Amino acid sequence: MLVIAAPLQQILDTVSALLHEARQLVDQTLYIRLEPGYQWPCRKTIFTSEEVSLLRAIVLDIYREAARECSHLDVRVLQGFLKNSDSRTSSLDKKVDVIIAQNDFVHLEEYVRELFAVIPSVRLVPPVIAASGTEDAAKVVDSITFDSVCVGGTFDRLHLGHKLLLSAAVARATERLVIGVTDGDMIKSKVLWELIEPLEVRMSALRKCLNDMDPTLKYDILPIYEPFGPTIRDRSLQCLCVSDETIKGGLKVNEERANKDFPPMALFNVSLLPEQNKMEKFMDDKISSSSKRIALLGEILRKPRAHPSFPEYPFVVGLTGGICAGKSRILTIFESLGLTCISADKLGHEAYSPGTELNQILVDTFGTAVRAADGTIDRKELGAIVFADADKRDRLNQLVWPEIEKSLQREIAGAGRAGARVVVVEAALLFEAGWDRLAHLVCYTLISEKEAISRVMVRDKCGYELALKKIHSQKPAKMFIDRAHMILSSMWDERATEQQVHRAFEEIVDHVQGIKTHSG
Numbered sequence: 001m002l003v004i005a006a007p008l009q010q011i012l013d014t015v016s017a018l019l020h021e022a023r024q025l026v027d028q029t030l031y032i033r034l035e036p037g038y039q040w041p042c043r044k045t046i047f048t049s050e051e052v053s054l055l056r057a058i059v060l061d062i063y064r065e066a067a068r069e070c071s072h073l074d075v076r077v078l079q080g081f082l083k084n085s086d087s088r089t090s091s092l093d094k095k096v097d098v099i100i101a102q103n104d105f106v107h108l109e110e111y112v113r114e115l116f117a118v119i120p121s122v123r124l125v126p127p128v129i130a131a132s133g134t135e136d137a138a139k140v141v142d143s144i145t146f147d148s149v150c151v152g153g154t155f156d157r158l159h160l161g162h163k164l165l166l167s168a169a170v171a172r173a174t175e176r177l178v179i180g181v182t183d184g185d186m187i188k189s190k191v192l193w194e195l196i197e198p199l200e201v202r203m204s205a206l207r208k209c210l211n212d213m214d215p216t217l218k219y220d221i222l223p224i225y226e227p228f229g230p231t232i233r234d235r236s237l238q239c240l241c242v243s244d245e246t247i248k249g250g251l252k253v254n255e256e257r258a259n260k261d262f263p264p265m266a267l268f269n270v271s272l273l274p275e276q277n278k279m280e281k282f283m284d285d286k287i288s289s290s291s292k293r294i295a296l297l298g299e300i301l302r303k304p305r306a307h308p309s310f311p312e313y314p315f316v317v318g319l320t321g322g323i324c325a326g327k328s329r330i331l332t333i334f335e336s337l338g339l340t341c342i343s344a345d346k347l348g349h350e351a352y353s354p355g356t357e358l359n360q361i362l363v364d365t366f367g368t369a370v371r372a373a374d375g376t377i378d379r380k381e382l383g384a385i386v387f388a389d390a391d392k393r394d395r396l397n398q399l400v401w402p403e404i405e406k407s408l409q410r411e412i413a414g415a416g417r418a419g420a421r422v423v424v425v426e427a428a429l430l431f432e433a434g435w436d437r438l439a440h441l442v443c444y445t446l447i448s449e450k451e452a453i454s455r456v457m458v459r460d461k462c463g464y465e466l467a468l469k470k471i472h473s474q475k476p477a478k479m480f481i482d483r484a485h486m487i488l489s490s491m492w493d494e495r496a497t498e499q500q501v502h503r504a505f506e507e508i509v510d511h512v513q514g515i516k517t518h519s520g
């Protein structure tokens with residue numbers, strides 16, 4: 001916890017040095033507690049409207065500064081002190097490991113003893129001489145408050161941008177803050193929406209964060225499935241906090257409220273925080289949840305499978321994903337990096353090549369039309385039959401998959417004997433066939449449905465309807481994401497895919513070397 005006891009005008013001058021220190025010391029959560037004008041044993045508890053206005057601007061500026069200095073930390077500025085002048089201490093029930101403060105904090109020892117039952121260690125930072133003060137912020141006089149304030153969003157992987165918006169809402173509410181959390185169809189147009197945290201996880205993270213920020217408010221955290229949510233159902237809401245991106249929606253809310261004879265809501269606009277660590281050019285320029293989701297691509301997200309009865313080598317990577325998700329291209333990149341690669345699709349073609357028993361069984365089952373003049377199975381013909389009929393598709397799978405699995409096991413074992421440490425197996429229906437049990441790590445390749453439709457239409461030279469039929473013949477990605485250990489996406493350009501696969505390769509190799517070191 002960082003405690004700042006500088007005079008109001010100097011808080012922002014000191015915050016940068018303190019955040020810099022925190023960046024070295026803290027791994028996870030950084031609480032920031034402001035004690036403007038603190039003189040032991042008295043805390044300043046009454047603020048003029050100008051001071052409240054300045055403090056609000058300071059809190060937002062602290063988040064902006066945190067985005068520059070320590071964007072990897074979960075920063076929470078505690079704001080309860082602005083609302084409840086009686087509370088001597090914050091209601092923080094968390095264990096604080098270290099207090100960071102300036103070394104000119106008079107009576108710090110007494111202060112810490114009063115605040116904490118278990119005394120944390122203390123780290124002192126040399127004072128910073130005030131340079132410019134916070135005149136710009138002080139110019140904005142904005143101390144209006146409302147009984148009921150509202151804010152909305154998806155709030156996936158709470159980041160500093162969310163906290164800026166939430167802080168603005170918390171600062172303006174005296175009794176109740178309503179938070180609408182989007183879900184269902186509302187989130188499906190977002191980049192990599194399948195990776196958005198479950199609603200309950202997002203709602204619970206919000207509650208914890210808001211209770212830290214200001215435990216004196218009542219928080220109504222509700223899921224919303226359409227754009228307006230509670231703003232057009234709850235007449236008593238008085239203020240809506242919006243961002244540059246949602247201000248238009250805010251104006252629309254007031255139009256809808258006017259239609260219902262509801263009073264308009266005051267709109268408070270919070271500007272977005274720029275992204276300081278933009279890793280990929282297709283990431284947002286602002287701090288955003290989609291950038292956070294993109295940053296997960298190519299990382300090992302879950303511990304790979306390890307079981308005493310499961311051989312450590314070769315380490316098998318299952319590569320799967322929907323139609324046209326880019327699996328074959330990704331397999332080629334893994335191959336170019338030196339990994340042994342196996343395509344289940346190719347093994348399938350071999351399994352029903354001319355002269356095999358399976359070739360005859362397919363002709364007997366699906367008709368002579370599926371056999372071409374040269375004796376091969378006409379896959380276009382067979383595809384047209386099975387993509388139009390789920391039962392026939394199941395029948396084909398039951399006939400072909402056991403044969404492919406036998407070849408797969410043979411190929412993996414052969415690669416191991418030939419010295420391969422890592423083998424990548426590409427199979428479109430890896431989970432459906434239950435072959436994830438053969439892999440130590442499963443890598444799922446994700447693209448949006450819109451992108452999949454246009455790729456299938458081009459590749460398979462088919463119309464929209466058939467493309468959709470093919471896509472819907474497989475289960476939706478959302479069903480498999482949580483079972484995969486790594487996610488890749490070929491949504492962007494070739495270079496972006498290559499970068500992800502290179503990252504994935506390094507992660508896998510590091511992991512496999514770790515096993516080697518571990519097992520001697």
Ligand SMILES: CC(=O)SCCNC(=O)CCNC(=O)[C@H](O)C(C)(C)COP(=O)(O)OP(=O)(O)OC[C@H]1O[C@@H](n2cnc3c(N)ncnc32)[C@H](O)[C@@H]1OP(=O)(O)O
Pocket residue numbers: 321322323324325326327344345348379380382383386393396397400401404427428429430433470473474
């Ligand atoms: C468990 C596995 O993943 S094994 C690998 C996939 N193969 C199988 O399941 C065997 C049965 N399938 C087949 O024999 C052939 O795919 C056929 C006859 C249905 C169609 O052959 P083709 O016209 O050459 O198309 P192709 O094999 O490229 O498949 C087209 C798409 O259909 C999908 N697909 C393939 N088989 C199936 C199936 N059984 N059920 C649903 N979708 C399927 C694939 O996702 C593929 O797209 P992708 O390569 O981008 O992932």
